[in-house]
Amino acid sequence: MNSKKTRRILVSGEYVLCGPGERIISQGAVAVEDGRIKEVGVYEDIRQKYKDFSELRRPSGLVMPGLINAHTHAPMVLFRGMADDLPLKTWLEDHIFPAEARLNQDLIALGTELACAEMIRSGTTGFIDMYLFEETIARVTDRVGMRAWLGEGIFDFPSPSFPSGQDALRETERLSKAWEGNPRITITVDPHTPYTCNQALLEDARELASSLDLHLVIHLAETRWEIEEITRIHGCSPVEYLDSLGLLSPRLLAVHCVWLSERDMDILSERGVSIAHCPESNLKLGSGIAPVARLLKKNVRVALGTDGAASNNDLDMFGEMDTAAKLPKGLLQNPSVVSAAQVLSMATVDAALAMGRTDLGRLSPGYQADIIILDLDRPTLRPCYNCISQVVYAAKGGDVTDVMVGGDMLMIDGKLVTIDEKRLLAEVKAWRKA
Numbered sequence: 001m002n003s004k005k006t007r008r009i010l011v012s013g014e015y016v017l018c019g020p021g022e023r024i025i026s027q028g029a030v031a032v033e034d035g036r037i038k039e040v041g042v043y044e045d046i047r048q049k050y051k052d053f054s055e056l057r058r059p060s061g062l063v064m065p066g067l068i069n070a071h072t073h074a075p076m077v078l079f080r081g082m083a084d085d086l087p088l089k090t091w092l093e094d095h096i097f098p099a100e101a102r103l104n105q106d107l108i109a110l111g112t113e114l115a116c117a118e119m120i121r122s123g124t125t126g127f128i129d130m131y132l133f134e135e136t137i138a139r140v141t142d143r144v145g146m147r148a149w150l151g152e153g154i155f156d157f158p159s160p161s162f163p164s165g166q167d168a169l170r171e172t173e174r175l176s177k178a179w180e181g182n183p184r185i186t187i188t189v190d191p192h193t194p195y196t197c198n199q200a201l202l203e204d205a206r207e208l209a210s211s212l213d214l215h216l217v218i219h220l221a222e223t224r225w226e227i228e229e230i231t232r233i234h235g236c237s238p239v240e241y242l243d244s245l246g247l248l249s250p251r252l253l254a255v256h257c258v259w260l261s262e263r264d265m266d267i268l269s270e271r272g273v274s275i276a277h278c279p280e281s282n283l284k285l286g287s288g289i290a291p292v293a294r295l296l297k298k299n300v301r302v303a304l305g306t307d308g309a310a311s312n313n314d315l316d317m318f319g320e321m322d323t324a325a326k327l328p329k330g331l332l333q334n335p336s337v338v339s340a341a342q343v344l345s346m347a348t349v350d351a352a353l354a355m356g357r358t359d360l361g362r363l364s365p366g367y368q369a370d371i372i373i374l375d376l377d378r379p380t381l382r383p384c385y386n387c388i389s390q391v392v393y394a395a396k397g398g399d400v401t402d403v404m405v406g407g408d409m410l411m412i413d414g415k416l417v418t419i420d421e422k423r424l425l426a427e428v429k430a431w432r433k434a
């Protein structure tokens, strides 16, 4: 990685928002040493204490934890806008799968770099990814310096990267060993869905995750069709089916969970499963709206994701937070049902906890220095009464000026540090032309 190394640095701004439900410090600063947060406080005090630290000063900046995208398929940015306004099954089978059949490692690398550029620009410091050729995604992400949890998609049928589900499982095991100990890249076990993996494959995935102590990610209860199909074949809901196979545990991140019965929600809660809520993708594909308010009431951990850019069509977590905060209000005709702070938590702390990380998503001593800065001197962000309100309801990804991951700068004053953006965009344009 060739990011700008900053062993000891003070990051300061007009406000420091330490996290959802945490302190907001006016004229605040964060002291960072060796990639972790050492202290957070009022600028003058911190400056006095850490005299020899270098400085990143943003007088109109809002300093806050980096966002974590809890579900995406990063290289799918290459399919952004390729096929819109179609139902999931048609979209997937007639458009996405054929396009994916033509993917190779070079295209995956190109798509991953483009996705990383978009994510860094919009204040995302970490992402949970399920896709193909995941080793290439890991290599590019590592070089760029983002944090990521990556899983090779596991299917019953041949995927563009592997001839069988068993091969994908073996690759997962190999990747987990190859990337073990990497401070930013973590491997997950990713059976694609309950209907694209047979029972034995799902059980093997569960066993692999358990034996290597890895997290599992699966798409679950996304569409009404999936409920009907699983009920027809197995005589129960997809949640009940996975429960009967022993897949539901705090180790599992279940993506979407749009179609849930009360009993399904109780089971998810009892088993400690985390949910990756992807409201814009669910809306765009016409899949429905996940019962997030009910899930939160039942103490299910909900994280927030964009899904792939082909069904969103961007990876901007600020837009996603805005949608996630407004959607349940309209649906239930109750503006208090999900708060801005709860949604910020979904995009930071809860996504980290879903991956078992208790040192991410907050600006607090000992936490990883994954920090972003927004410029509040924008017409859409003044006046500023409430930082969390501004972040969730008014800010856009483009308001982010600086991004740090593990103490390394990935964007400084709007310029990407680890990606040659001009070269990257030229390559993407040339590929599109070809």
Ligand SMILES: [Zn+2]
Binding pocket: 071, 072, 073, 219, 255, 307, 308
């Ligand atoms: Zn997905």
